[in-house]
Amino acid sequence: MPELPEVEVTRQTMADRVVGGRVLDVRMGLPLRWPLGIEPSELVGRTAQDVGRRGKYLLLHLDEGLLLLHLGMSGSLSVRENPPAPGAHDHFDLTTTRGVLRLHDPRRFGAVLWSPSLDADPARKLLAKLGAEPLGDHFTADAFYAALQRRSTPIKQVLMAGEVVVGVGNIYASEVLFKAGIRPTTRANKLSRPRANSLHAAIRSVLHRAVERGGTTFRNFSNALGETGHFQVEAAVYAREGLPCRVCGTPIRQVRMGQRSTFYCPTCQKP
């Protein structure tokens, strides 16, 4: 499900309902991507202080240590006072004095893992290589252009890799490249400064707008309150193979890049 806007919306809705809660119980379902890294019982008694985010990792800071939560491909988080009995795909329940934080994740590519601090492993290792926050002050056009000069990989894969900028997943990668008029296969270091500027602006505006709208409804997304997103603007190119480009009418093309479907308009997007 989640790209950055969905994760950020989850962070916001979850923080309101979990901060200040003291852990009463921890229930683990089937294994997720990694083991928790601590005896669940050791979390009991700790209090949630804050919910941060780095890339697509949610950071639930406790009064000692933190939990890193990742939604993988199919995860979603909810916080409810009286949740129903856990279903087959509910693999983590953190019961607190304020409600139950629950991870629902059918494919189990998601993760919940404990780290003593941000500077210690596993947090340090997992977050070390992450690129700039696309909506943050450090993600400037200057820095973006400079980073692109060091990569000869196709721009779409540079965006997806998350080492230059985080949070641009498979859908938004196609969407922002369309908005910037750039072919996904164009090598990053071949982009001119004006085109890099245009892509930088597209990333910020598209993601900002998606967060404002509460996450996308390209597929199904619900925030930690169970409300669905309101991103009504339809995809410009994603999943529109063969359909006419909304700008020029040319049929949208689909190609595979790094085993991920990629969509573009051959007329609007220049190599």
Add this chain to the structure above:
DNA sequence: CTGATCGCCTGAGAGC
């Protein structure tokens, strides 16, 4: 170092 591929899982939908 880079770049490309692998594999973790389940579910939905298409085609036969």
Add this chain to the structure above:
DNA sequence: TGCTCTCAGGCGATCA
């Protein structure tokens, strides 16, 4: 109905 195949909003590990 039921099988097989492909694909799905991620990403660290592993290879050349």
